[in-house]
Amino acid sequence: MTGNNSKVRSLALTAMLVLSVFAGTMAFAGSAAAATSSDDKLTSGDQVWVGQQLEFDATGNSSNGSTNAKNTVALYKDTSDGPEFQQNIALNTTDHTGVLDTSGLDAGYYALKDTENDTFFSLDSSGVTEGNASFDNAKFHVLDQTFSAEFKDDSIMNDNGDTNAEIGFNSNRGRVKVDVTSDDVSFDTLKKIFSDGTPNQDDESVTIEAATNEYSVGHFSGVDAGNYEFTYTVNDSSGLSVTDNITVKKAGDKTATFVNEESTPRGDIAKITINLDNTDTAYVQIGSFADSNFQSNLNVTDSDDDGQVILNLNTFNTNVNKKYVSAGEGTKITWNNSSVLSSEPLASGNYDLAVSTTGWETQSDNNGMDVAKSPSDKTQLRISDRSTDSISTWIQPQSVDTHDDVADMTDTVTQRSTVAGSDNVVLKVDATGIYGALQGSSINSEDMSLTLEETGDNVEKNTEADTLSASDFTIVKDGDNGTFYAVISADELADADGADGYGDWKATFTVNKDYVLNGDGEDQSVSTTFTYEEQDTSLNGGEDFQAPKGNSTVSGKTNLAPGTELSVVADSNIFYIPQDVTVNDDGTFSAKYNFDRDDVDNGTEFSVYVSSDEDNTKIGGVVNADMNNGTTTTTTTTTTTTTTSSTDTTTTSSTDTTTSSMDTTTTSSTSSSTSTSTSSNDDGQPGFGVAVSVVALLAAALLALRREN
Incomplete structure (x- = not known):
């Protein structure tokens, strides 16, 4: 892509500055300079762009036409100190025309001055002198010009699929004409690539129109593989050009292959993924009418150029209408010819899958439906029986209030049989064969139900148990994994209870016996219980x-x-x-x-x-x-003393202090309870600090002295 636009721009501006120095010195002397070709007419009051060459006609001006005429006009620029001289511009001695080359000019306001009578003069829309004027009436505005060009993609194929490369342009002029050249291709090839432009035989360039925020197109079909550099030059601005390159790749064979297909439970949505190489279109056949009385033909396009298409087959709706196949992300279905089953949804079993890169062909014994021509790949779609498996209780922080996708659930829930405070209760239901029937974020099928009911001591005497239904939950479906999550705030339990709601609750998910895919003729139910308790x-x-x-x-x-x-x-x-x-x-x-x-x-x-x-x-x-820095200690001390008269003396103590007294028996016990968390203090002592230790020693000494006395 373009990494050298700014560098080229810098080099171009440097070249302009060098030219301006020589221009100021040489003053464009001589008729050769005056004969330089021009892009447009210089007009007073107009805005012009740095790099343009603008012609004007000084006929009738006193700077020419006399024997002593200077045959030059002066260029002045507006500054804070007033108009200042910049350079002289030579006039053609024959027709008295001149050309202003703006390549070396800085942005600003300029005007031309008659060098004979020292007055400014204005120019009409044809670039012809109108007469003497003030600087403000004669001035024109020179603006800096920016320009860039860049291929949208780094590479392009030369066959099989899209061979057109888009080129984005950006110019502060909005729309400009650009001459395209390249040393890497012949002029004939350049004309083919930019066939929308105008070829210029003289310099072997092609002129195209470039507009900001619009794309031009290069056609690379049949161009040899290789790396090609193109130069884009604004054709009315000398030196303003940029380059960009693109790699042309040789197209390989078109192929389309199925990604390994997993079994899909009957009634769910089968995801069919196909990888594409060297093409962005494919022809997909699902089923075979001759073998299974079911078939869907689809033309598909890779709309985001990621080399893959995704189809979603709703096996539950195959008996409703032809639109039971929908396009996945980055995929577009451009044609659909599908059979519709007459009774129940698609039955369990294996169904052929075929994909072609060439199209369709007729097969006489297939109920008039075409089949994929020369398939690039074949496999089978396996439809298995559905089931109702389990339900479990999970909890989620109260702060999680968005449940837009499965990640919102799996990243924030914890399996637990108790819920507290205002946390969310999350019921994880494992059941298959229901996701084709469920639409949106609810369980709105009359053949399924989800209930939450208070149980046990939580039910008030002489009342019916309080219940909540599926409509009270937010449903998050994960059909790919045969799971859905039902979320409800624990506050809803309290509201349903009319009190605090604390106690046991039972959640039940049921697939009714009348559900078309419930083959055993009985209700299928799973349940779980949990306890709602007060925040602690x-x-x-x-x-x-x-x-x-x-x-x-x-x-x-x-x-x-x-x-x-x-x-x-x-x-x-x-x-x-x-x-x-x-x-x-x-x-x-x-x-x-x-x-x-x-x-x-x-x-x-x-x-x-x-x-x-x-x-x-x-x-x-x-x-x-006095505590160790960072240590938190809680200490409780209890001391018990018992004294009995006796002729002998016996002392028992939990400390190392022993005292004796005639006719006295003393029993002393000290119990301590200490709770400590990690810390330390300024003196680095573990446990008690120095001050606490000194106090304890003094207390022991005083106690011994008292007993001795």
Whole structure:
């Protein structure tokens, strides 16, 4: 593709600047310069483009026609300081015409001045002098010009299919004429490729019209394989050209082959995929009337050039009308001749598939239907019996409110027999042979039903069980895998119950015995039960805690669905620190804080809670600078002392302290309960900090002294 447009543009502009220097020095002296060919007439008030050569007629101007005439006119440019001289332009000494080459000019406003009487003069639409004028009345506007050209595709085939390559142009002029040349092809071949243009024998170019946001076409049928470079030059602008190349490939044999077909349950939609090589059209035959009394003939086109076509055969509608085959993504069906079954949908069994790249041919014993001519590939479509297999309960975070496709389900659900809070209940139903009958995102067939009913102690006395039906669910179909998902918010359970809805619920999917594909004459049902319970979220087991003046982690647990996002807030009259967390598969989550802040003192009290459930989750915390940095420790200590008079002395203690006293027996026990989460403090001590250890030692010493006394 075009990677050198900007480079060529830069080189062209550099060349223009060099030319302008020589132009200013030489002043286009002599009649040879004045005889340069022109593209258009220079007219006052017009806009012109850098690179154009514009002719004007100075006849009658005092710059010519006298013995001492200079035979030149001066070019001036408008600047902030007024018009400034740029260069002289030589006039033809015979007809007094001149040519302005704009290649070396900067964008801006310009005017021509009579070098004899030092006055500006205006030019009419024919480029002829109208007379003296002010700069503003004589000026014309020179604009920078941009231009690019690029083949839409890197390569093109020289036979079999589309051999036309599109070329996109872009110019700030909107529409320009472009001369196309190439050193890689002969002039005859160039004329064939750009047959829509006008050939120029003199320079062996072809002139085409190029417009921004429109495509021109190069015809490469029969062109030898190889890499070809083309140069596109704006034909009224010297030096403004770009190049682009394209690879022409030799076309191979046209082939069409089936991708391995999997068995499709009766009543579902069979996906038929065909790969195409060196062609974008094919002729597909599904079934054979002579063998199975069923056949569908289709002409198909690869509309997105991905080398593949996809057909969807609705096996349930084969007895309705001929439109039971639809085009998949990137596929267009251009002709359809299909038989229609007279009674039930397509029966189980094997059906021939054939695809051709050449067309159709008549077969006398096939009920008047053509067959694929010289098939490129053959296989069989296998239609199996349908079934109703299972139903299971899954849950999904409340925040998932879009269910447009299967990925929305499989990426966000977790299988579980309990649901809490406002999470989504997801019923995964495994059943086949129903997706051809189901239309849209609902179960609207009278031969199928989905119900959700409260059971057990959840049913109030002397009342009927509350129920929900298929219309209350959002249905997401995954017919390729014989599955559909039914989604409902747990809040709907509470609404149906009229209270909180907590308790057991039973979900049932049924394919009625009257369903045309239900061959056993009985209802087919599958069911599952789950429990709806109140949201239960806690932090640190509901216990208050101490946090170091540094990193600290607060852990929590909830019965909400994995993937639920919560905001855990550490809050005081000094700070408000929210932390977003995600519930893990096991229901746990953790929030990390750093209390090493200038505004947080030792002993600062705060609370931590889940913002969506503050009343039920709030616990207290206090900053303890003596703790290991990042260690959260909760300690409870109980001491019991029993004293009995005795002549002997026996001391039993859980510590290493032993005291003696006449006629006294002392039993002392100390029990400690410690809960610790990962952390450390500034002195690096595990467990108790130095200050806590010193206090404990002093307390033990005082106790021993008291007993001794």
